[in-house]
Amino acid sequence: MAKNAKVIELDEVVVKFAGDSGDGMQLTGSQFSDTSAFIGNDLSTFPDYPSEIRAPGGTIAGVSGFQVHIGQKEVHSPGDQADVLVAMNPAALKANMRWIKDGATIIIDIDNFDNKHYKKAGYVEDPLGDGSLEGYNVVKAPITHLTRSTVKEFGLDIKTADKTKNQFVAGLLYWLFNRDIKIGENFLKRKFKNKQMLVDANIKVLREGYNYAETIEAMTTTFMVNPAKKKKGLFRNITGNQATAWGLIAASERSGRPLFLGSYPITPATEILQELASRKHLGVKTFQAEDEIAGISAAIGASYAGHLAATSTSGPGLALKGESIGLAVMTELPLVIINVQRGGPSTGLPTKTEQADLMQALYGRSGESPVVVMAASTPADCFHYTYMAAKIAIEHMTPVILLTDGYLANGSELWHIPDVNDLPDIKVPYVKENDPDYKPYYRDPESLARFWAMPGQEGLRHKVGGLEKEDISGDISHDPLNHHVMVELREAKVEKVVDYIPELEILGKNDADLLVIGWGGSYGTLLTAVEELQEEGVSLSLAHFNYIRPLPKNTADVLKGFKKRVVCEQNLGQFADYITMKHPQFEYQRFNKVQGLPFMISELKLKFKELLEEI
Amino acid sequence: MSEENLNICELTKQDFKVTNPVKWCAGCGGHSVLSTVQNALPETLVKKENIVFVSGIGCSSRFPYYINTYGVHGMHGRAAPIASGIKVANPNLSVWVVTGDGDMLAIGGNHFIHILRRNINVNILLFNNKIYGLTKGQYSPTTPLGSVTKTSPEGTIENPFKPGELAMGAQGTFFARVVDTEPKMMREVFKKAAEHKGTSTVEILQNCIIFANEVHKEITGKEVRKEHQIYLKHGEPMLYGENNDKGLILVKGRLKSVTVGMDGYTMDDILVHDVMDPDDTVHYMLARMSLPELPVAMGVIRAWETGVFESMLTDQVEHAKKNTKITNVNELLRSGNTFQVD
Numbered sequence: 008m009a010k011n012a013k014v015i016e017l018d019e020v021v022v023k024f025a026g027d028s029g030d031g032m033q034l035t036g037s038q039f040s041d042t043s044a045f046i047g048n049d050l051s052t053f054p055d056y057p058s059e060i061r062a063p064g065g066t067i068a069g070v071s072g073f074q075v076h077i078g079q080k081e082v083h084s085p086g087d088q089a090d091v092l093v094a095m096n097p098a099a100l101k102a103n104m105r106w107i108k109d110g111a112t113i114i115i116d117i118d119n120f121d122n123k124h125y126k127k128a129g130y131v132e133d134p135l136g137d138g139s140l141e142g143y144n145v146v147k148a149p150i151t152h153l154t155r156s157t158v159k160e161f162g163l164d165i166k167t168a169d170k171t172k173n174q175f176v177a178g179l180l181y182w183l184f185n186r187d188i189k190i191g192e193n194f195l196k197r198k199f200k201n202k203q204m205l206v207d208a209n210i211k212v213l214r215e216g217y218n219y220a221e222t223i224e225a226m227t228t229t230f231m232v233n234p235a236k237k238k239k240g241l242f243r244n245i246t247g248n249q250a251t252a253w254g255l256i257a258a259s260e261r262s263g264r265p266l267f268l269g270s271y272p273i274t275p276a277t278e279i280l281q282e283l284a285s286r287k288h289l290g291v292k293t294f295q296a297e298d299e300i301a302g303i304s305a306a307i308g309a310s311y312a313g314h315l316a317a318t319s320t321s322g323p324g325l326a327l328k329g330e331s332i333g334l335a336v337m338t339e340l341p342l343v344i345i346n347v348q349r350g351g352p353s354t355g356l357p358t359k360t361e362q363a364d365l366m367q368a369l370y371g372r373s374g375e376s377p378v379v380v381m382a383a384s385t386p387a388d389c390f391h392y393t394y395m396a397a398k399i400a401i402e403h404m405t406p407v408i409l410l411t412d413g414y415l416a417n418g419s420e421l422w423h424i425p426d427v428n429d430l431p432d433i434k435v436p437y438v439k440e441n442d443p444d445y446k447p448y449y450r451d452p453e454s455l456a457r458f459w460a461m462p463g464q465e466g467l468r469h470k471v472g473g474l475e476k477e478d479i480s481g482d483i484s485h486d487p488l489n490h491h492v493m494v495e496l497r498e499a500k501v502e503k504v505v506d507y508i509p510e511l512e513i514l515g516k517n518d519a520d521l522l523v524i525g526w527g528g529s530y531g532t533l534l535t536a537v538e539e540l541q542e543e544g545v546s547l548s549l550a551h552f553n554y555i556r557p558l559p560k561n562t563a564d565v566l567k568g569f570k571k572r573v574v575c576e577q578n579l580g581q582f583a584d585y586i587t588m589k590h591p592q593f594e595y596q597r598f599n600k601v602q603g604l605p606f607m608i609s610e611l612k613l614k615f616k617e618l619l620e621e622i
Numbered sequence: 623m624s625e626e627n628l629n630i631c632e633l634t635k636q637d638f639k640v641t642n643p644v645k646w647c648a649g650c651g652g653h654s655v656l657s658t659v660q661n662a663l664p665e666t667l668v669k670k671e672n673i674v675f676v677s678g679i680g681c682s683s684r685f686p687y688y689i690n691t692y693g694v695h696g697m698h699g700r701a702a703p704i705a706s707g708i709k710v711a712n713p714n715l716s717v718w719v720v721t722g723d724g725d726m727l728a729i730g731g732n733h734f735i736h737i738l739r740r741n742i743n744v745n746i747l748l749f750n751n752k753i754y755g756l757t758k759g760q761y762s763p764t765t766p767l768g769s770v771t772k773t774s775p776e777g778t779i780e781n782p783f784k785p786g787e788l789a790m791g792a793q794g795t796f797f798a799r800v801v802d803t804e805p806k807m808m809r810e811v812f813k814k815a816a817e818h819k820g821t822s823t824v825e826i827l828q829n830c831i832i833f834a835n836e837v838h839k840e841i842t843g844k845e846v847r848k849e850h851q852i853y854l855k856h857g858e859p860m861l862y863g864e865n866n867d868k869g870l871i872l873v874k875g876r877l878k879s880v881t882v883g884m885d886g887y888t889m890d891d892i893l894v895h896d897v898m899d900p901d902d903t904v905h906y907m908l909a910r911m912s913l914p915e916l917p918v919a920m921g922v923i924r925a926w927e928t929g930v931f932e933s934m935l936t937d938q939v940e941h942a943k944k945n946t947k948i949t950n951v952n953e954l955l956r957s958g959n960t961f962q963v964d
Contacts, residue, residue: 288946297736301703308707462692472695
């Protein structure tokens with residue numbers, strides 16, 4: 008460390024890495040996250056990438072980003088704005104200027120700050136000379152130039168050599184945050200296992216970046232984020248999609264029913280299919296179907312055959328699956344439908360996040376077609392809620408739609424690894440072979456779930472299908488009264504799930520002035536905003552929903568204790584409409600944002616203060 | 623359960639009958655298909671608990687309700703993927719798809735080509751009556767060009783599909799054609815379809831007595847069938863006709879019908895049917911033969927055995943299980959980068 012650099016201890020810090028799609032910013036981001044986790048920081052990450060694989064280099068459309076929020080305190084979101092921005096080219100700088108804090112440190116690759124690149128980025132004036140960076144701590148490092156000369160001895164072609172630039176950046180960051188460079192080196196050894204030359208080249212560049220930072224003395228201050236104090240135990244960094252996939256495998260192991268995923272690639276849900284396809288060693292079968300409909304249809308077939316069946320998709324795919332979900336409702340087969348929401352309608356914003364599929368999940372089918380609807384709220388708790396979705400699907404013989412979103416799916420956080428044996432039991436509603444009393448629509452009197460007879464079992468031959476069936480016998484029936492009975496039974500079965508889900512918790516006092524209401528993926532930002540205001544002595548609490556249909560039993564009790572309620576969601580008010588319908592005795596304010604982006608903590612706090620001033 | 627254990631059952635037609643009424647029209651070709659399937663199933667020696675019938679939507683798709691096995695009556699066009707899910711989940715089951723020209727070739731066309739491409743071991747009985755029956759008389763993807771139907775009052779202006787052409791184009795490994803009025807032919811072919819490892823497609827020329835009566839008459843009519851059909855059998859010369867003296871030869875890359883003993887043609891010139899030829903060129907030509915130049919091919923046209931999807935998937939799963947250090951979920955959760963915080 009430079010002798011005269013001053014070390015400042017910070018509770019938390021947000022770093023944003025930005026560059027061209029091919030600059031390896033996601034890798035540097037992951038490496039920095041892992042290192043932070045290794046030394047015991049809490050963390051939350053969020054990648055921000057364009058929908059084009061390789062948009063024209065140097066343009067705004069091609070900017071790919073990765074944001075990391077690390078803390079000595081608990082961290083619940085990737086953070087609003089960055090303390091440190093790495094901008095590999097002018098486009099990356101331009102795209103991120105409004106996402107950095109006043110006085111932030113900006114590290115740029117000065118080799119790319121020339122007229123050619125300014126033009127590509129749409130700069131009219133030289134941003135380094137027009138005064139727009141005044142007040143920021145700008146570190147101009149010749150990253151490209153120094154990286155190329157560092158790896159010269161390896162004889163790499165220019166393209167491969169430039170791919171190690173991100174390690175120069177990593178080296179700068181290790182120095183800036185007083186991190187042990189050995190951790191970064193170990194990361195590279197694992198990453199490029201069996202490719203010794205790449206390991207050597209990358210490590211050399213990493214050290215060069217570190218030494219450069221130490222030598223130039225351009226950074227007069229370095230930072231220290233100490234280990235988080237609260238959390239103890241074994242942790243890993245996990246994304247929402249990975250946690251979702253693993254939740255399904257865990258439910259399969261605990262229920263004893265083999266896992267089948269029928270799916271079709273769609274952003275941002277594809278990683279669930281990819282992850283499960285690589286888990287054959289745990290007995291997982293995946294079926295990449297010819298389309299969304301075939302994906303869920305195959306899953307319904309597998310469910311009939313006795314597997315824990317799931318399908319994963321995003322909004323437009325859920326629309327295509329609508330009829331099939333209706334069949335699963337009618338046949339009363341267990342099925343987990345994962346919908347990783349993205350900006351809609353239509354193709355919309357495939358790589359951006361939104362919460363606008365709620366009504367589709369609740370009602371987007373023909374006829375009276377009730378399903379259980381749930382939502383995960385953090386990248387890591389996708390594991391828990393996927394597990395619970397599978398448990399409910401099996402125990403209640405019903406399709407369950409689990410809503411996550413692009414923000415949860417691609418974001419990551421530290422996860423306290425559970426022991427699978429501590430997860431709640433999953434009781435499969437089996438039927439014994441040759442049970443003389445078996446009828447397809449006999450039901451458990453408590454849950455109203457029917458029983459799961461599987462082909463291959465003797466003496467239980469039966470048909471299921473989309474045509475309305477006679478109660479109990481399962482024969483085709485067009486009888487008007489029978490239809491009414493069956494519609495009510497299917498509805499009641501889903502409503503009964505309320506007896507098996509936890510009550511809604513209030514974070515804060517149950518009689519504060521303002522109740523902030525949220526659901527799904529906005530939890531981290533809502534929680535941070537509420538906690539920060541609570542610390543300031545503001546009278547507000549948070550009620551966050553993971554179980555949407557049915558709503559928890561105590562919902563009305565929770566809602567009644569407040570002077571004002573505000574429903575915050577990334578749509579035009581779908582949950583607000585839903586809860587107004589279910590609990591019309593209360594008034595709800597709304598705070599909506601539909602920009603393909605998560606809420607910012609600052610805008611939430613501002614809104615809550617405004618609402619409280621009006622009281 | 624191994625596949626051998628399935629083959630333990632002595633059953634009769636009676637075992638596959640149901641007590642509920644069969645609700646097809648009187649005179650519908652479906653009745654004889656159902657009866658023949660019930661006759662053929664005991665010959666497959668599979669326990670009825672291990673048989674699943676899957677269908678989509680349409681008249682033919684009511685089939686699962688009429689047979690005493692497990693069954694799924696699915697959605698319009700989706701029988702193939704539902705059956706795929708069942709078979710991939712549990713390869714020990716004998717899975718049959720019953721479908722029609724509308725269900726499988728219109729709304730389900732995409733699923734049809736993909737199940738064939740994957741070669742999942744299910745048996746598809748494709749009832750081709752060249753009309754939409756359940757919705758009462760609209761043209762289908764196999765309705766002959768120019769046909770007047772309720773939705774083509776001036777005649778259709780769409781070229782019809784030949785299911786065999788699609789099957790070959792999608793790399794189907796088994797394709798056969800039968801006639802609903804010939805139970806013996808159906809029974810022989812259904813059994814072969816069941817024996818084939820891979821997706822078997824059997825096109826059944828089936829008569830809809832209400833909306834397309836006698837649509838296959840030129841092929842199946844009693845007076846003409848011997849001259850207008852050729853019942854192909856593996857290893858036998860391709861002969862047909864009232865006197866069984868007409869045969870097929872290959873001239874300049876095209877099939878041609880000749881009479882043995884005339885114009886210098888002898889039995890040596892007549893093609894011998896090889897269902898197992900990996901090259902499907904001749905099978906394709908046989909499948910698309912049409913009147914009046916050539917007879918319509920019946921029987922098994924192609925039956926080439928190659929890799930089956932669900933077996934290969936099972937092999938991959940078994941191989942992966944043998945070659946992993948991660949054998950349960952607790953180990954999975956603790957694999958890779960973890961961080962102990964004390």
